[in-house]
Amino acid sequence: MTGRRTRPRPAGSPCVVLPYGVADGARNMAMDEAMLELAAGGATLLRFYGWEPWCLSLGRHQEPPDRLLGRSPEDLRPGVDAVRRPTGGRSVFHGPEITYAFACPARAWGRPRVVLQTVHRALGEGLRSLGVPLDEAMEGDPPDSGSLEVSRISGESCFRDPAPGELTVRGRKLVGSAQCCRHGGVLQHGSILLEDRQTLGDLDRKARPDEGSAAAVADEGPAIGLTDLLDPVPDTRLIVERLADTVARAFGARTAAASYAATPALTDLATGYESVHRSGAWLWLRERPSRHA
Template identity: 35%
Template sequence: MTDTASTWRLVEDGPRTGAENMAIDEALLRSFDPVRSHPVLRLYGWQPPALSLGRFQKAAQVLDLERCRAGGVPIVRRITGGGTIYHADEVTYALVCSPDQIPPASSIKDSFRILTGFLITLYRDLGLEVSYALDAVSPDVRLGERTPFCFAGKESFDILVQGKKIGGNAQRRQKGIIFQHGSLPLVNRATLGLSFMKDRAPCLAEDAVSLEQCGIPPEYDLVRHKLIEAFQRNFTVELSPQPLTEQERSLAGELLVGRYGTDRWNLEGVDA
């Protein structure tokens, strides 16, 4: 691991709009220098609640757009793949690092195990019995099957509580940089999120679970504090609270106007 790996920047951002959140996430990725930058952990929330699409989804194919408009629900597109997520009552994290700044991974898939290890630590600190889907599901369950709705499917390193998926995580690699973000649901809003999909079969939300349903108080500050502790202990690092840099703020502003504030990007996946 490199000299910059022992201290991570901690950017605590509070609640923002979906467009602002995704603009900042991408700005952190684009501004990162894999040689000189310290790795970054960002924590944030969503206000108002919003739907996020995976990078390669088409809004018109998976969402009931009329229902979204009638409900006043914003739609934003992530730079990561995967299915649609309804973001409300959750703690969301994003991290940016180089492969040299984390413990060695045998593959990109294995890096998911390494970079979600702090979540396993967090949930166990909260008293939950958790496991990766790879280790918990029966042999007849198909892992990695693509589904329009994030919580309708399971990946190998999705985290399960009593067989149900808690949150979701997605990763992107770009020019030797790892970007990953994910959600920690305080309250289960999967059924509400499913109501904005074209396919609204109730069974698609049955395998999602939240911290509240596990008996954990659904308090943002409590979970945020526990997450910070678990992250530092899991990676044996120090988190140093720091604001966004001027470069990151400026780039996020440009991305907000030119990309995340446009229907061409959010609904169609095409740059304006």
């Protein structure tokens, strides 16, 4: 990748920022898929959210360990929710973090890689403004999520290996992102870690009985959280406001504060997708049921 920065082309519809919310895995993934469908129709949307209960997500093409096939979703991690993402890549443990989702029409803002680079650059701007000492971006092109093959993907956590262009501190991954494209829309979502619990994202690693609880202490790993970097860590809503502002402005909004909006269409679409993400068939990669099922 050259030193030249690629910026998205102007679009007719500026970015709309949705209110911060907390939900379980199925609802969060349903909302993200609904955002993708609206993006295919021309909308540009940004959302930040949390997880309750904490959740383990699998990448779209990632197969769970053979020992777990057909068992209860809780067997992936006792006491932890489980869901399959619409995006590719490897497993992620969603615990103490702030998750973002951004969806836009690809033709309006550029190729998926341009979108990824622009979102990361905007998140980096917001994090640095909070005092986070981010590394300089690694050289090289980010992975093209559209080129993923349907094959057995490593059971290791997504946060184990930083990819070019991702946000790191001292070589440890702070933000992990994934993309998918459908019908001309692009969805990118990712985790901004407050604490590093990503050893829980390794599918082949056996968890302790209490490991998914809030009291569990994570092993030192290749990831890093804001609690390791800021003292004190700002309130979640302050972090969200700062990051929403930098991302929204990068995609055509004057300020995020002026673009919060309720979207009944998004809620209706998400209700249809929610049944997909509550399906054991989809979690275990046996089939993807209809969103109207």
